[in-house]
Amino acid sequence: MINIRIYCNNLHREYDNVYNIVNKVMAENGLEYKIWRLTDERDMEYRSIMFQPHIVINNRVVYAKACPTEEEMWSILKDMQLIK
Amino acid sequence: MRRLLFYTEKLKHLPRSGWLRKKIQTPETVAAHSWQMAMMAMQLSRTMIKENYDFDKIIRMCLCHDIAESLIGDITPLEEAYAKKQEAEKSAINFIAEDADIPEIIILFREYEENKTPEAQLAHDLDKLDMYAQSIDYEKKDQTLDLSEFRQSAEKEIKTPLGKAILKDLSRGLKA
Numbered sequence: 001m002i003n004i005r006i007y008c009n010n011l012h013r014e015y016d017n018v019y020n021i022v023n024k025v026m027a028e029n030g031l032e033y034k035i036w037r038l039t040d041e042r043d044m045e046y047r048s049i050m051f052q053p054h055i056v057i058n059n060r061v062v063y064a065k066a067c068p069t070e071e072e073m074w075s076i077l078k079d080m081q082l083i084k
Numbered sequence: 085m086r087r088l089l090f091y092t093e094k095l096k097h098l099p100r101s102g103w104l105r106k107k108i109q110t111p112e113t114v115a116a117h118s119w120q121m122a123m124m125a126m127q128l129s130r131t132m133i134k135e136n137y138d139f140d141k142i143i144r145m146c147l148c149h150d151i152a153e154s155l156i157g158d159i160t161p162l163e164e165a166y167a168k169k170q171e172a173e174k175s176a177i178n179f180i181a182e183d184a185d186i187p188e189i190i191i192l193f194r195e196y197e198e199n200k201t202p203e204a205q206l207a208h209d210l211d212k213l214d215m216y217a218q219s220i221d222y223e224k225k226d227q228t229l230d231l232s233e234f235r236q237s238a239e240k241e242i243k244t245p246l247g248k249a250i251l252k253d254l255s256r257g258l259k260a
Contacts, residue, residue, distance in 0.1 A: 011172045013157040013165045041155070041179070045090055051097065052157075065097075 002026070002033040002082060008053035010039045014067040018053040025073040029083050057082075088184040094154040101158040102215070106231060108222055114150050114158055117218075121146035121210045128206075128246070135246060138203050141192070145207045148192045152176035170197070202244075209247030212238035217254050 004022060008015050019037060026033045038044070044052070051065035062076045077083045095115040103111030112120075122143045129139030150158075155176040159169045173193075181189040195204050216238040219231035242251050 009155055011156045011176050013159045013163065013172075041183075050094060 002031055003058055004033055004035045005038055005056040006035060006053055007038045007044050007047075007049050007056070009041055009044075012052055014053050015039075018055070018067045021068060021070055021073055022055065025070055025077070029077065031077075031082065088186060091151060091154040091180050091184060095151065098153060098158060101160045101163075102234065103218075103222070105160070105162070106229065108229070109226075112218060114153050117214055118147055118150050120214045120218075121149075121207070124210050124213065124250075125207070132246065136202070137206060142203045142207050142210070144188070145192045145196050145203060146210060148189050149196050149207060149211065151180060151189060152193070155180065173197075205244050206246060209242045209244050209250075212241050213247060213250055213254065216251065220254070 004026070006018055006022060008018055019035065023035060026035075044054070049064075053063070053067055054061065054065075055063040055068070057076070057080060060080070062080070063072070068076070074083070092115070095118070096113055098114045099111040100114060100117055125139055125142040125146050128135075128137075129143070132139075152173040153159075156169070156172045159165045159172075165172075177190055177193045181187055195201055196207055197204075199205060199208055216235050219234040223229050223231055239251065242248055
């Protein structure tokens with residue numbers, strides 16, 4: 001099971017986009033995964049997460065500061081050897 | 085202070101979305117834009133002493149007007165999210181003002197958004213004027229760029245006589 005945490009407050013312009021893209025690419029690859037959407041600003045401050053959206057896959061920070069494109073998500077999964 | 089810096093620090097790294105869309109290399113940040121507006125207001129406070137504006141308030145308004153973007157990002161009129169931007173900004177401003185303990189931010193932000201006072205109207209014009217000037221600057225640095233849409237948008241939206249006079253002055257930079 002691949003654990004994905006998306007840190008992004010729910011007022012943010014990319015709040016829906018980032019989830020939709022991550023969910024779409026993961027589903028397209030037929031992977032087993034779960035996405036947590038973390039929205040608490042104080043929690044992010046505690047974790048020193050300055051820039052949102054901030055994506056963590058299996059405890060590794062893979063993307064921060066903007067919403068990735070689908071191509072970038074594919075590339076991330078390949079780099080992590082989660083797909084070929 | 086630490087709380088305030090947590091939000092303002094983000095704006096120092098948040099690029100303005102309009103320039104990102106036009107693929108500008110190293111676009112200005114939201115903080116740089118707010119600073120430039122405040123500097124314009126400061127210049128006016130010296131040169132326009134006969135004008136009946138509270139320039140001190142305008143300077144503070146310029147510094148605060150985009151602070152909500154530290155939470156919601158920079159949403160441009162061309163995006164779907166723009167429809168909900170006002171509502172999102174209100175929530176974000178309330179959160180930041182409470183969290184950073186600066187209630188003045190809410191007062192200044194509301195005045196800016198309502199756009200009824202002379203100070204708010206001039207601040208709105210300065211917002212567009214900075215964009216206008218920045219577009220010229222980018223085109224001078226990269227002559228393959230065409231950012232005229234930003235200037236056309238600014239020309240339509242600038243309302244105050246002082247704003248229009250500044251616009252006329254800036255437009256001379258196009259011919260230079």
